[in-house]
Amino acid sequence: MVSKLSKACITFYLISFMATITESKTRCNKLPMKVLRSISNDQIGTDVVDPYFLPWQAVFFFKESPFCSGALIAPKWIVTAAHCLPTWMPSNSIKIKLGITDLFRSTENQQSLKISKITVHPEFDFRTFSYDMALIELENDAKINEYVSPICIAEDSIHFFNGYPCLISGWSFYERSNSRLRSLQIRTIDSHICNGSNFYNGAISSTMACARMLDTMTDVCHGDSGSPLICRQPGSDYAVLSGIVFWGQGCGPVKDFTVFTDISKFVAWLKENANIE
Numbered sequence: 001m002v003s004k005l006s007k008a009c010i011t012f013y014l015i016s017f018m019a020t021i022t023e024s025k026t027r028c029n030k031l032p033m034k035v036l037r038s039i040s041n042d043q044i045g046t047d048v049v050d051p052y053f054l055p056w057q058a059v060f061f062f063k064e065s066p067f068c069s070g071a072l073i074a075p076k077w078i079v080t081a082a083h084c085l086p087t088w089m090p091s092n093s094i095k096i097k098l099g100i101t102d103l104f105r106s107t108e109n110q111q112s113l114k115i116s117k118i119t120v121h122p123e124f125d126f127r128t129f130s131y132d133m134a135l136i137e138l139e140n141d142a143k144i145n146e147y148v149s150p151i152c153i154a155e156d157s158i159h160f161f162n163g164y165p166c167l168i169s170g171w172s173f174y175e176r177s178n179s180r181l182r183s184l185q186i187r188t189i190d191s192h193i194c195n196g197s198n199f200y201n202g203a204i205s206s207t208m209a210c211a212r213m214l215d216t217m218t219d220v221c222h223g224d225s226g227s228p229l230i231c232r233q234p235g236s237d238y239a240v241l242s243g244i245v246f247w248g249q250g251c252g253p254v255k256d257f258t259v260f261t262d263i264s265k266f267v268a269w270l271k272e273n274a275n276i277e
Helices: 004-021 033-038 263-274
Strands: 057-062 066-076 075-080 094-098 111-120 133-136 165-170 182-189 208-212 228-232 238-248 258-262
Touching: 057 075, 057 208, 066 228, 066 263, 075 263, 133 263, 165 238, 182 228, 238 263, 258 263
Parallel strands: none
Antiparallel strands: 057 066, 057 094, 066 075, 075 133, 094 111, 111 133, 165 182, 165 228, 182 208, 208 258, 228 238, 238 258
């Protein structure tokens, strides 16, 4: 269980974090590392995500069923995994929801938006999952408030080293029937390790990176494709959008890794196509 002190710390830093969002209605946001560090792994199984904790988190619905996630990076733009948007799935049949923490409970904080355009990275390879990145342009701008707000993307100079602290979020971390948004601390793993013969054996390309929890059997479950990976920006005390999840080997065993698309390799492409600074 989470201690009262831990809850108090999270609440304090969330209030400080939300103050920065309130001051800046359309600028992107950075997650203070104090907030990231306050999410301890002994919180697994509890509803630790407040409605305004991850205001950039998006979830996609197809025929009323949730199937993938994404991250709001500008009022009209969401980044996700390209494999979440197959050509057989018409964009007008997909509904994007923001400001949502419970998949099956509506609140006044939620926004439901339609897709105007999907741009898949031109080098995306469905066989290898290299360049697994896509941009969604919304028909209308999301209404920016304390519950819905974009996350800043990592700079192109970021490099992932072994043990880098990150935060991952989604709806399927603990059980397939889970409907509540959860967040969890994980740490990056050197690509040479997860690409070794005992693990992915060369399948990790230059556009990918790996992460996992080091002290638990919990990992990202299937169904969290497109979820944002928030990691510390080097030389700062803030965390920014650093990756997009595209594969995890169920909820265990511990040897399995979460593999994500490395945002830093796509900064120029994202800025050019989403018109963000």
